[in-house]
Amino acid sequence: MGAVFREIYAYRELYKNMVKRNLRTRYKASFFGFLWTFINPLLQLAVYSIVFSTIMRMNVEHYPMFLFVVLLPWIFFASTTQEAANLIVSNSNIIKKVYFPREILPLAATTSGLVNLGLSFLIAFIALLLSHIPLTWSVLALPLVMGLEFVFTLGVSLVLAAVNVYFRDMEHIWGIFMMAWFYLTPIVYPLNVVPAKYMKYLFLNPMVTLMEAYRDILYYGVFPYFPGLGIFTIMALFVLIFGYLLFKRLSRGFAEQV
Amino acid sequence: MEYVIEAQDIWKKFRLFHDRAPTLKEKVLFSHRRKCDDLWVLKGVDLKVERGKTLGLIGQNGSGKSTLLKLMTRIMYPDKGSVQVRGKISSLLELGAGFHPDFSGLENIYMNAAIFGLTKKEIDRKLDEIISFSELEEFIDSPVRTYSSGMYMRLAFSIAINVEPDVLLIDEILAVGDESFQKKCFNKMKSFKTQGTTIVIVSHSLGQLEMLCDELAWLHEGTLLRRGLSADVIGEYRATMSGQDNLRLEAGNRQQAKKSKQDSLASDTGDSSEIGANISFSTQLTDQAKRWGDGAVEIIDVALLDSSDQPRFTFKCGESCMIRMRCRRKRPIDSLVFGIAIYTCDDLLCYGTNTLIDKYLVNVEDLGDEIVVRVSVDKLELLEGEYYINVAAHDEYSSPYDYQTNRLRFSTYSNIKDAGVCRIEHHWSII
Numbered sequence: 001m002g003a004v005f006r007e008i009y010a011y012r013e014l015y016k017n018m019v020k021r022n023l024r025t026r027y028k029a030s031f032f033g034f035l036w037t038f039i040n041p042l043l044q045l046a047v048y049s050i051v052f053s054t055i056m057r058m059n060v061e062h063y064p065m066f067l068f069v070v071l072l073p074w075i076f077f078a079s080t081t082q083e084a085a086n087l088i089v090s091n092s093n094i095i096k097k098v099y100f101p102r103e104i105l106p107l108a109a110t111t112s113g114l115v116n117l118g119l120s121f122l123i124a125f126i127a128l129l130l131s132h133i134p135l136t137w138s139v140l141a142l143p144l145v146m147g148l149e150f151v152f153t154l155g156v157s158l159v160l161a162a163v164n165v166y167f168r169d170m171e172h173i174w175g176i177f178m179m180a181w182f183y184l185t186p187i188v189y190p191l192n193v194v195p196a197k198y199m200k201y202l203f204l205n206p207m208v209t210l211m212e213a214y215r216d217i218l219y220y221g222v223f224p225y226f227p228g229l230g231i232f233t234i235m236a237l238f239v240l241i242f243g244y245l246l247f248k249r250l251s252r253g254f255a256e257q258v
Numbered sequence: 259m260e261y262v263i264e265a266q267d268i269w270k271k272f273r274l275f276h277d278r279a280p281t282l283k284e285k286v287l288f289s290h291r292r293k294c295d296d297l298w299v300l301k302g303v304d305l306k307v308e309r310g311k312t313l314g315l316i317g318q319n320g321s322g323k324s325t326l327l328k329l330m331t332r333i334m335y336p337d338k339g340s341v342q343v344r345g346k347i348s349s350l351l352e353l354g355a356g357f358h359p360d361f362s363g364l365e366n367i368y369m370n371a372a373i374f375g376l377t378k379k380e381i382d383r384k385l386d387e388i389i390s391f392s393e394l395e396e397f398i399d400s401p402v403r404t405y406s407s408g409m410y411m412r413l414a415f416s417i418a419i420n421v422e423p424d425v426l427l428i429d430e431i432l433a434v435g436d437e438s439f440q441k442k443c444f445n446k447m448k449s450f451k452t453q454g455t456t457i458v459i460v461s462h463s464l465g466q467l468e469m470l471c472d473e474l475a476w477l478h479e480g481t482l483l484r485r486g487l488s489a490d491v492i493g494e495y496r497a498t499m500s501g502q503d504n505l506r507l508e509a510g511n512r513q514q515a516k517k518s519k520q521d522s523l524a525s526d527t528g529d530s531s532e533i534g535a536n537i538s539f540s541t542q543l544t545d546q547a548k549r550w551g552d553g554a555v556e557i558i559d560v561a562l563l564d565s566s567d568q569p570r571f572t573f574k575c576g577e578s579c580m581i582r583m584r585c586r587r588k589r590p591i592d593s594l595v596f597g598i599a600i601y602t603c604d605d606l607l608c609y610g611t612n613t614l615i616d617k618y619l620v621n622v623e624d625l626g627d628e629i630v631v632r633v634s635v636d637k638l639e640l641l642e643g644e645y646y647i648n649v650a651a652h653d654e655y656s657s658p659y660d661y662q663t664n665r666l667r668f669s670t671y672s673n674i675k676d677a678g679v680c681r682i683e684h685h686w687s688i689i
Contacts, residue, residue, distance in 0.1 A: 013381065014372035021358065021369065094356040098349065098373050099332040252335040255328070256272070 004244075007101050014100055018108035023115060037116050038123050041072055052188050060190055062219075065131045069218040070187050070211045072120050073146075077153050077207070078178050080113035084157030085164045085171035092258035102251040103244065106157040114150050128218065136221035145213045145224065152206065152236035158243030162250040165257045185211055203228075206235055262425055262456045263307040263330060268339035270300040270325055299325045300336070301480040310454040314461065314471035314488065316495055321477040323460045327351065327427050330458065345424025345456075348374050353414035359403035363394055363413055366402050370414070374421045384420050391442070392416035412439060419446055426450060428459045444470075464492050465675060493673060500572040500671045507571035507667050514547060514665065515559065547664035554591050555629070555651040555659035559584040560666050562647075575672035575681065579638050583631040583649055585660075593654040594620045596631050603644040603667075608679050614654065639681040642672040 008015065023034075032039055045068050053063040060066045087105050088095060095102070121142075128135065164170040185207045186194065194202055202208050209232045213224035274295045299322045307313050315323040328334045329341050331349045356373050357366050367388055371381045389398055392412045394405075402410065419426075447470055450457060461467050467474060467488065474491035476484040484491055563580045564570045573579055581598055597612030613620055647666045652658040 010377075011372070011375050013368070013377050014375070016378075017369045017372045021361075025358065025360070094373065096333065097351050098356065099347065100373050100375065255333045 008104065011101055011104055015104050015108055018104060019112045019115070022108060022112035037119060041075055041120055045071060048188055058189060062131050062133060065128055065133055066219055067188060068124055068127060070214050072117060072124060073149055073214050074182065074187055074211065076113050076117040077149065080110050080153050081156050081160055082174060082178065084109055085160040085174050087161045088165045088254055089258050095258055096255050102254060103158065103247055106154060106161050110150060110154045110157055113153065114146065117146065124218065133219065134221060138217045138221055138223045141223055142217050145210065145217065148229065148233055148236055149210055151240050155236060155239030155243040158247040162247040165250065165254055181207065187211060206232055260309045261306045262309045262344050263305070263458070264342045265303060265305040266339050267302050267304055268300055268329060268336040268341060269298065269302055270329065270336050271296045271298045299480050303482050305475060305482065307456055307458065309456055311473060312451055312457040312459070312471045314459045314467040314474045315477060316467065316474055317477035322480045323477050324429055326477065327429055327458065327460055331427055343425055346375060347425045347427065348418055348421045348423030349427040350418045351427065351429045353411050353418065357402050357414065360401050362401055363398040367417055370417045371421060376421055388416045388420045391420060415443060423455060426455055426457045428457065430461050468492055496671050496673065503669050504570060504572045507669060511571065511666055549662045551658035551660040553660060554589040555594060556586050556588060557583050557649055557651055557660045557662060558586055560647065560649050562666060562668055571668045573638050573668065573670050575641055575670050576637050576639055579635050581633040581647065585629040585631065585651060587627045587629065591622060591653065594622050595652055595654055596620065597650040598633055599648040601646050601648065602679060603646065606679065608640060608645065638670065640670045641676065641678060641680060642670055644669040
């Protein structure tokens with residue numbers, strides 16, 4: 001296990017450069033450039049707010065903020081994993097020609113996603129202040145929750161990146177899967193609208209714990225439910241280790257498959 | 259003995275699919291009918307390279323050289339056996355891998371050097387050297403997409419070569435930039451050798467290999483055929499390659515001979531009183547080859563013989579050989595002159611002569627209808643290359659009985675690197 005970290009540490013410059021490149025090239029040559037990092041979630045917010053606070057009324061106070069604080073972390077998870085599915089294939093030009101620890105690619109992609117999340121939270125803070133929702137000490141737990149989401153997202157990304165090389169349908173399947181997952185997680189609706197008989201199944205969904213934690217911290221201004229996060233941590237670490245081992249195993253054939 | 263590269267009994271296969279990738283439906287329904295073959299590109303290769311040695315890999319296309327190199331860089335992994343490389347590897351397999359066209363040269367230096375595993379500090383230290391080696395000082399802040407292909411290669415090469423690797427793996431890329439830049443690269447290679455860098459080079463340029471490598475390994479169809487000192491292996495390799503050259507030329511010449519045989523039938527009924535001074539036939543045999551004349555004497559067969567009278571098409575520069583022509587006289591004639599001419603494959607006349615010029619009198623009365631002409635060459639001092647021979651039989655006023663261009667192709671090879679068309683015997687004396 002130590003060897004893993006040593007090698008990634010040795011290639012830390014590559015990791016840094018890739019994160020930088022990801023952040024800079026995503027919106028390169030578009031008119032708004034880096035601003036898209038903020039425009040994109042704001043527009044999504046506008047769409048969902050119009051639908052769920054004027055058409056399908058949700059009866060939630062400050063609905064846009066209620067949605068915004070979990071929409072941002074969801075976008076991080078969804079877009080990073082979706083991108084990860086195609087990561088090895090789209091980087092085939094370097095995979096085929098140079099050796100470097102391949103896990104740097106999903107690691108850098110997830111990191112740049114996390115950086116984007118951090119930046120868009122700055123926008124969220126401003127929006128919360130404008131909506132007169134006070135920030136409390138519970139914000140101290142935010143980095144922890146973001147860190148946990150990072151671990152989970154990285155684990156899922158490793159699996160998707162590796163599997164999609166051999167089974168290209170994966171990225172399309174994942175797209176559909178993510179849409180279903182989005183609506184099965186209390187993001188656009190509050191947890192308490194779910195009928196009681198389904199409630200116990202809902203907590204099998206790890207994203208429920210995570211999204212509720214974000215909402216507790218930023219919208220309700222309370223500390224998250226830590227025992228729930230503890231279980232999430234164990235699960236996320238398990239996914240990460242499984243993902244890493246699978247990725248390592250499958251990465252031997254990447255150069256021939258892409 | 260300290261080995262930096264150790265490859266033990268490595269086997270590597272590639273899967274060849276005969277048609278497009280299967281869809282899910284086909285995968286499920288016809289899983290037993292998978293149309294693919296395993297192609298073993300490496301079959302049990304053992305190879306060890308000592309620290310500081312330069313090893314060249316030679317072999318024909320598809321012999322597994324590049325695959326072996328890729329296994330050493332850990333881009334691919336063997337199906338069986340193990341490859342161990344100790345120390346920092348820099349590979350020049352494909353230059354500029356990972357360059358981003360929209361980023362400046364400078365940013366790409368950081369990115370590319372990072373791929374080779376350098377830290378920021380190390381890159382900062384090397385930066386000036388990389389830029390000055392690439393000679394791109396003025397353009398280093400422009401995006402790489404505005405570079406010419408030569409500039410692009412120069413930048414990539416400068417990075418790869420300046421990472422101070424312990425092991426440098428090179429695949430056929432010593433043809434970068436203009437001549438002066440190539441010279442610089444070449445010198446850099448040589449300085450690597452003195453610094454104790456281990457180098458493995460794949461190349462088809464035997465000349466370059468001979469100059470750079472201590473040893474050569476010759477791969478043939480996935481196995482290591484021979485390993486030894488550069489000069490020895492190159493000699494053997496050349497001899498074998500010329501054997502294959504020989505087969506290729508033989509096939510070409512056989513076809514040529516068949517063509518001229520078929521063609522000669524036309525001349526049998528030819529009437530010498532046709533229009534055009536004495537020319538009864540003129541044919542385009544192939545793209546290059548032509549044949550014309552009135553057919554009174556016909557050259558039936560042309561062969562190039564080696565010293566033991568065996569037909570051959572490749573000769574070592576300086577070897578003895580003989581050109582033999584078999585001819586048939588079809589009608590009575592007054593005079594007869596035979597001529598030969600040798601051209602390079604790009605149509606430069608190297609040498610031409612005939613019996614008249616050489617004052618060899620052909621006595622027509624003494625000859626039978628079947629004539630054999632032999633031209634002995636003591637030393638065929640033509641430098642490495644491909645050549646063809648024109649043959650002719652004509653009368654003393656040069657009106658042709660049978661004139662055939664491009665009748666026979668042959669090639670020569672040489673271990674000496676002198677330049678030009680033919681070797682002029684010479685001696686140096688310096689006082």
